[in-house]
Amino acid sequence: MVTIILRRKVFEIRPGMTLLSSLSKLGILPESVLATRNGDMLTEDEILVDGETITLIEVISGG
Amino acid sequence: MKCRTCGSKAVINMRQHKLALCKPHFLEWLPAQTERFIKKYEMFTRYEKVLVAVSGGKDSLSLWNILIKLGYQADGIYISLGIGEEGGYSDLSRQLCEDFSLDRNQQLHIVDVKKEFGETIPQFAQRTRRGKNKACSVCGLTKRHVMNQVAQKFGYDVLVTGHNLDDEAAVLFGNTLHWAGEFMLRQAPVLPATPGLTRKGKPLCRFYEKEMAAYAILSDIDYIYEECPYSIGSTSIYYKHQMNLLEHDNPGEKSHFYLRFLRAKDNGLFAPPEIIKQDLHECSNCGQPTSGKDVCSFCRMLEQGNEHLERSQVN
Numbered sequence: 001m002v003t004i005i006l007r008r009k010v011f012e013i014r015p016g017m018t019l020l021s022s023l024s025k026l027g028i029l030p031e032s033v034l035a036t037r038n039g040d041m042l043t044e045d046e047i048l049v050d051g052e053t054i055t056l057i058e059v060i061s062g063g
Numbered sequence: 064m065k066c067r068t069c070g071s072k073a074v075i076n077m078r079q080h081k082l083a084l085c086k087p088h089f090l091e092w093l094p095a096q097t098e099r100f101i102k103k104y105e106m107f108t109r110y111e112k113v114l115v116a117v118s119g120g121k122d123s124l125s126l127w128n129i130l131i132k133l134g135y136q137a138d139g140i141y142i143s144l145g146i147g148e149e150g151g152y153s154d155l156s157r158q159l160c161e162d163f164s165l166d167r168n169q170q171l172h173i174v175d176v177k178k179e180f181g182e183t184i185p186q187f188a189q190r191t192r193r194g195k196n197k198a199c200s201v202c203g204l205t206k207r208h209v210m211n212q213v214a215q216k217f218g219y220d221v222l223v224t225g226h227n228l229d230d231e232a233a234v235l236f237g238n239t240l241h242w243a244g245e246f247m248l249r250q251a252p253v254l255p256a257t258p259g260l261t262r263k264g265k266p267l268c269r270f271y272e273k274e275m276a277a278y279a280i281l282s283d284i285d286y287i288y289e290e291c292p293y294s295i296g297s298t299s300i301y302y303k304h305q306m307n308l309l310e311h312d313n314p315g316e317k318s319h320f321y322l323r324f325l326r327a328k329d330n331g332l333f334a335p336p337e338i339i340k341q342d343l344h345e346c347s348n349c350g351q352p353t354s355g356k357d358v359c360s361f362c363r364m365l366e367q368g369n370e371h372l373e374r375s376q377v378n
């Protein structure tokens with residue numbers, strides 16, 4: 001499985017999909033987050049592989 | 064996905080520009096674009112003194128970083144609002160701004176609202192009619208007042224803020240829904256100086272919020288990730304989400320909404336420019352320009368706070 005973390009929420013999703021499809025499965029708008037893997041940013045066409053953790057950084061702030 | 068400039072692995076794909084870039088080329092591209100917008104909108108020059116309003120967030124610290132890199136004379140101003148407990152939101156954001164200025168050897172003005180005016184923003188919000196327990200309106204009013212005060216006192220030519228395109232589009236979206244014409248007329252990348260009011264500029268107004276977050280992260284800028292507790296569930300976040308739903312289905316929509324508004328305004332869609340000039344005079348208390356009868360809305364808020372204080376002390 002792929003682990004996706006957004007603030008305090010942790011999601012598990014099946015591997016082999018692009019980041020874009022994974023986000024849409026989870027109902028997360030790609031416009032509102034940046035995805036990182038081991039601290040490196042990745043683009044939405046990347047395929048997520050089994051066992052990895054993707055950390056999402058929320059980019060939208062108020063005010 | 065490959066970087067358009069060098070063909071190595073891209074870290075960001077900006078669908079609205081059909082542009083993917085690697086880390087070094089993105090970190091070159093964004094300041095170069097900022098420079099282009101500063102010139103395009105005639106915000107300021109390298110001969111002028113710039114005051115950057117910093118909150119500790121990604122946008123304002125990135126803006127300061129970019130202006131320093133581009134060789135502008137940019138000092139910072141941080142306003143301590145007194146939000147959160149000790150070591151909480153305000154303390155943490157202040158620390159980040161101080162560290163940033165020390166690391167880069169830049170001057171930072173710090174104004175502590177409680178020390179200066181007797182109460183924190185949450186206290187003002189509780190006590191005054193304007194607040195009605197909603198801190199954001201009180202906070203905005205206080206920040207505008209203090210920023211202008213400091214800019215005037217130290218003779219800065221321009222005051223700049225880190226508003227990005229998502230901020231601007233969200234405000235415009237709200238103002239359009241309510242047909243708040245008078246606010247729409249004053250929404251612009253640069254507002255020229257008027258007597259008593261320093262020129263204001265928004266050099267990041269053409270960048271998506273996601274681009275600014277990417278810039279902060281790729282530049283290793285230590286910014287406050289925690290949200291201001293009062294912004295949770297705010298209408299501005301709600302409007303940003305609505306704009307992003309449109310953007311998602313139609314890349315560039317957010318940007319077009321803002322840019323076509325600016326163009327329409329330039330073409331006189333809303334009003335001929337002379338109608339918007341308000342009759343301003345000096346506030347009898349602080350001297351800043353106001354359209355109010357006697358004192359400005361900031362001083363009126365302070366007075367309300369004090370009335371309440373005196374009353375509660377008598378009781």
Ligand SMILES: [Zn+2]
Pocket residue numbers: 066067068069070071084085086087088
């Ligand atoms: Zn490159």
Ligand SMILES: [Zn+2]
Pocket residue numbers: 346347348349350351358359360361362363
């Ligand atoms: Zn006043």
